[in-house]
Amino acid sequence: MILDKLLLISVVFAALWTVMTRSLLKAALGLAVTSALIAVILFRLDSPLAGVFELSVCAGLITAVFVSAISLMKPLTHKETIALSRARIKKYWPLPIIISAVILIFSASTVPTSIRVLPEAMEQNVQNVLWNSRSLDLFGQIVIVLAGVFGTVILFRESNKKP
Amino acid sequence: MLSLLVLLPLLGIIILNLPLGHVMRRSAFVFAFGLFLIQIALAIFHYPGLLSSRLYVVKTFFNADFAFDHLSFIVLLSIGIVSLTSLVVGRYTIQNDNDRFNFINLLIIASIGMCGVVMVRDIFSLYVFLEVTAVSAFILIAFEKQKPALEGAFKYILMSAIATIMMLSAIALILLATGGMSFDTIRQAIFSSSNSFIVKLAVGLFVCGLFIKGGLVPFHGWLPDAYSQAPAAVSVLLAGIITKVSGIYTLIRLVTAVFGFTEGIKGALLLIGIVSMLFGAFAALTQNNFKRMLAYSSISQVGYIIAGLGTGVALGVIGAIFHFFNHAIFKSLLFVNAAAVEKQTGTIDMDKLGGLSERMPVTGATSLIGFLSTSGIPPLAGFWSKLMIIIALWMSGHRAYAVIAILTSVLTLAYLLTMQRKVFFGKLADSFKNIKEVEAGFAAAAIVLALLTIGVGVFFPLVFNFYLKAFIR
Secondary structure, three states, X not given: OHHHHHHHHHHHHHHHHHHHOXXXXXXXXXXXXXXXXXXXXXXXXXXXXXXXXXXXXXXXXXXXXXXXXXXXXXXXXXXXXXXXXXXXXXHHOHHHHHHHHHHHHHXXXXXOOOOOOOHHHHHOOHHHHHHHHOHHHHHHHHHHHHXXXXXXXXXXXXXXXXX | OOOHHHHHHHHHHHHHOOOOOHHHHHHHHHHHHHHHHHHHHHXXXXXXXXXXXXXXXXXXXXXXOOOOOHHHHHHHHHHHHHHHHXXXXXXXXXXXXXHHHHHHHHHHHHHHHHHHHHHOOEHHHHHHHHHHHHHHHHHHHOOOOOHHHHHHHHHHHHHHHHHHHHHHHHHHHHHHHHOOOEHHHHHHHHHHOOOXXXXXXXXXXXXXXXXXXXXXXXXXXOHHHHHHHOOHHHHHHHHHHHHHHHHHHHHHHHHHHHHOOOHHHHHHHHHHHHHHHHHHHHHHHOOOEHHHHHHHHHHHHHHHHHHHHHOOOHHHHHHHHHHHHHHHHHHHHHHHHHHHHHHHHXXXXXXXXXXXXXXXXXXXXXXXXXXXXXXXXXXXXXHHHHHHHHHHHHHOOXXXXXXXXXXXXXXHHHHHHHHHHHHOOOOOOHHHOOOOOOOHHHHHHHHHHHHHHHHHHHOHHHHHHHHHHHHOO
């Protein structure tokens, strides 16, 4: 239980750092750390498949995409960085308070201490879950990816027309 | 058979994007037009009682509990009609062939998302299809890559992300408390443990997420920017159906079939509905931008739908569903008119416009029908749905709210009359002496929507007996 609590607190701190840090690169890395910690929690909750997906997609693939995109950007000047840092602290100072309040509310409520794993989910393997139980969600995910492809083509492709 | 409503459009996109040179790009409009017509036909043919039950034994492609009832019929029909209208407007307002082709693809994807939302009976699948709709909507808003449109899309993404966090948290809590995600399982669990803090928190979070998606006050910040900055065809789609399906239909479905009419839910719906109704109307009064005024008007009209639902009585719920359909039609009509004005004059600043009815008689006349229906003038469709909502408010004991709803109707008449006077009546400005009416196809979209508004209103007894009465049963 102590380890679980430590992991949960670490996730909150990692997420806070991700939002409050002034460097985009550090934010991307903070997000990767948050995802990795969530993956560990998922492993501890007897959901290894969810953990593997979280680790490979969120902590791995998405971080790689973010870092590649950030490397293409022009870095900020020292003056801009300080201004951005101040604005960020001004904007996000209530965040730790809100998070602390939410944690307090949840600790006081009757949330079960041991998470129940659904029996039907335990009995099925990933193939069954994806292709039989949740095939509609898989279809939805395919359509979202398709929308993402069109979005990338439309929003990020440079126009061929010369000015 | 129901699976066809999401499978056919996907098949359509795959065929459209086959590497067949320019053939598919050129025929994309005709293809999508046919696809939406089939979608409307499928919705109509599935209407309970219209065809024999043999259709229901056809095994669905997915092993999922797709379902279809009277509410699904009305919403799927609205999706088909508004998507078709948006497609036609896009044909005349998006000049570049490539852009138009991409728009058609995204329009079809949005349609898949909306049809999925309407037919699923599982809360996680509902979330997945809401995301399909939202992702396509972000891209559609930012489609022209102009700074204001990007800003509108960004605000929509931000607010939608907050709604997503709320809904996902709610789904997790629901799974924790009920052990399942199908509507039936959740409903049974909620009724057996209605006092559970976790259940109350989950329902509250989900409903708040839907308020954001529906652009209701005080969660409306993104809506005026998104509606007014999006390209004309996208504004029609967003205002006509996307926001309604994502926020309002989902709310109606979940409250009536899953969460139930608890006192807390009814109170929240009534309050948010009445505040949205009033705020939207007052804000619309102060606008000079045609599309922004229509955006605030949408907030106000959606307030009527939510207030009707909040009464918790059969008449109120029927009125809400009927106003959902009517608003999809007449608000699409008004946005089509705004698109026509923008295309022909190059502006939607109402202070610069005037006397356009002289040069654009079809747009002017159909706008008149749209605004009269929005204001609830008899015998147009909007009158009947508003009347049902007001009577339901009165009969359920919320007499003050009923009076506010009547007064808001007067405010609606005031701001829409101001719009009609500023844009279509009065003296035609010299700079607009040479403008012409929009193309026949463009005008036809407005005429069809206007005829629907008149037809549904004039033949209200038939509409009530055939389609609305079923909800009482």
